[in-house]
Amino acid sequence: MVREFELCPGRRVGGDQPCFIIAEIGQNHQGDLDIAKRMIRMAKDCGADCAKFQKSELEYKFNKKALERPYTSKHSWGKTYGEHKRHLEFSHDQYRELKKYAEEIGIFFTASGMDEMAVEFLHELDVPFFKVGSGDTNNFPYLEKTAKKGRPMVISSGMQSMNTMHQVYQIVKPINPNFCFLQCTSAYPLQPEDVNLRVISAYQSAFPDIPIGYSGHETGIAISVAAVAMGAKVLERHVTLDKTWKGSDHQASLEPNELAELVKAIRTVEKAMGSPIKQLLxxxxxxxxxxxxxxxxxxxxxxxxxxxxxxxxxxxxxxxxxxxxxxxxxxxxxxxxxxxxxxxxxxxxxxxxxxxxxx
CATH class of the missing domain: 3.90.1210.10 (Antifreeze-like/N-acetylneuraminic acid synthase C-terminal domain)
Known part of the structure; x- marks a missing residue:
């Protein structure tokens, strides 16, 4: 049996544990603290286990030219990419406020540390686990430093190869045994033919001693439910309050009614998995x-x-x-x-x- 570990206080993943459901708020809060709190509450009310954000220290994530380049997309919040990202980035104090709010209403809170300095802050913030976004999965110095913090890790695998994931395993495992991989395809929205759920089975065979999960960017809930039926022990889906809002992630996100339906469907499927023993019941x-x-x-x-x-x-x-x-x-x-x-x-x-x- 796949080993299990405590991802959050009192909540284990892997083995026969129920799927841990992460509501990825990301930056769908539009840079508005009140909207962010509404989204945390929505995640809690819909039955998700964790509300997750994305934390960047912009000067450490981007070089100057990347921040200074013009950004004319219809989704832009500024004339340059740096202005756009600064609009969407919460301060350290705002993160502390959001974490406190999540704790008050009874939902776990974490964020993807999008650079090494962001990881340092999240470690100070005392998040229960680190989420490694797909963009940093092949950033081996980042992985090593993050693993050494000693917190559990959830590692997405978008844009990576199986060879890279073997290298990631070999780097992280000796330092920190409490981690899992998520099958992920980095496209927004994701088309069904590019999901490749069979990678979940391939990961289960290649890495039998860690839990495997799924991070989805598709529309609807059917594929995510199928991932859980295939054994995904952690599931992450982007969420939004309104798919029509400005922002490139909203279209690939679940609105409250969809998230609630997803959670309900997952819990139903988990009950339905039952026993492998065929007998008269x-x-x-x-x-x-x-x-x-x-x-x-x-x-x-x-x-x-x-x-x-x-x-x-x-x-x-x-x-x-x-x-x-x-x-x-x-x-x-x-x-x-x-x-x-x-x-x-x-x-x-x-x-x-x-x-x-x-x-």
Whole structure:
């Protein structure tokens, strides 16, 4: 069985634990603290386990030219990319306020540290776990420094190869065993043919000692539910209050009703996964009593006759007798009394009868 570990206080992932659902607010808060709080509340009300943001220290994430380049997209919050990003970036004090709010209402709070200085701040903020965004998964110095902090890690794998993910595993595992990988394709919105859910199975085979999850950017909830059915133990989906808002992530995000539906569907699927043992269940007994078939006499059978297959058939009978799978075992058995045509064959009329089977 895949090992499990404590991702957040009192909440474990992996093994037979329920899927940990992350509502990725990211920067869909439009740079507005009140909207951010509304989104945390929405995530909580919809049943998500964690509300997640994206924290950057811009001068450490981008070089000067990247921040100074003109940004004329319809989604822009400024004339340059730097102005745009600064509008969407919360201060340290605002992050402290958001974390406190999340704790007050009872939902876990974390953020992706989008650069090493952001990770330092999040460590100081005492988030329960670090989320490594796909853009930093092949940033090996960043990974090593983050792993050394000792907090659990959730690592997305968008834009990466299996070879890279093996390298990531080899870097992180000796330093910090409490981490998981998320299958992810970095496209917004993501088309179904590019999801590649089978990578979840490939990761489960390649890395059998860590939990595997899924970070989705598709529209709707069906694919994410399928990921959980395939064994995803952590699920991350972007969320929004309104898909029509300005911002490139909103279109690939779930609105409140969709998030609530997703959580409900996941919890239903988890119940439905059940046991790998196939057996007659208590809930099937009524149907079995009503529709379950028995071996009956195809013809009149005299006392002392030795049963042959052409004497027997299978019908829904009253009372219940030998189940159909016993018919070949009955061949060659001697009957102790006359049996009428169409009469159920019961244990009482067969010498040295085989035991009635229920399965």
């Amino acid at each position: 208590p809930c099937e007994m009524a149907c079995n009593e009503k529709l379950g078939k028995s071996v009956v006499a195809k013809v009149a059978i005299p006392e002392g006759a030795v049963l042959t297959l052409d004497m027997l058939t299978v019908k829904v009978g009253e009372p219940k007798g030998f189940p159909p799978e016993s018919i070949f075992d009955l061949v060659g058995q001697k009957v102790k009394k006359n049996i009428e045509e169409d009469e159920t064959i019961t244990e009482q009329v067969v010498e040295n009868h085989v035991k009635k089977v229920k399965c």
